[in-house]
Amino acid sequence: MQMIAVSERPEHFIQSLVEVWEKSVRVTHLFLSDSEIENIKDYVPQALRGIESLVIAEDGNHIPVAFMGIEEGSLEMLFITPKERGKDLGKQLIQYGIEKYSVKSLAVNEQNPQAKGFYEHMGFQVYKRTFFLRPRNLR
Template identity: 60%
Template sequence: MKLYEVSNRPTALIEQLTTVWEASVRATHLFLSNDEILAIKEYVPEALTAVPHLIIAEDDPQQPIAFMGIDEQTVEMLFIAPVMRGHGLSKQLIQYGIDTYEINHVAVNEQNPEAKGFYEHMGFSVYKRTELDEQGNPYPLLYMQLKR
């Protein structure tokens, strides 16, 4: 497996990452309806293009299996292909983010307890909760910071 940051983000890569995003969301965000997933999916390519640091994990050349987006010291996105869940890839990505970008913040959906538990396992703790997500939708967010 290979981890690397990409600055060049061609359409084909964005499409591959959007596919990983959708599969991951369908496996982990069970609180979202199909229509909600499809509506959010429309914004994913823009988010992937705009995030300052985009780190890709590949198993085969040109075949992404996970990605993480970082803005300053905040994890903006972390999605793993469902077949790769449970293999330590999320831990590897977060540790890479801590070591390389000094990440120390993340926001997770409250309805995704696995994500909250994962970040707690990685040393993060909740410091704030909101009733709405950053787009104003009724999905409570938990803001977490790394305990140092």
């Protein structure tokens, strides 16, 4: 897999990453309902356009299969298509983020125990817990 830092973010590219996001979320965020996923999905393009550093992983056909977003040394998003999960791609992205962008922190939802376990396996530790009320309607 090739890691690529992305600065140009045309609409067709953003939409391809939204597809990666949705495929990933549907298999990893089982605590979200379909309607919650659809509501959140409306905000994903804005987040992708606005994140300071965006790194993608492409397959051999130059199709994005994963991405991460970094803001001021904090990993803000990391999503991998189900087809590529379990192939060390998450580990490669995290290592790339640490080496190239000095990633030192992240936030993970405790309702996603696989992600929490993955980040702990990568050496991250819980240093603070916060309680967020999930709004009924994100619009």
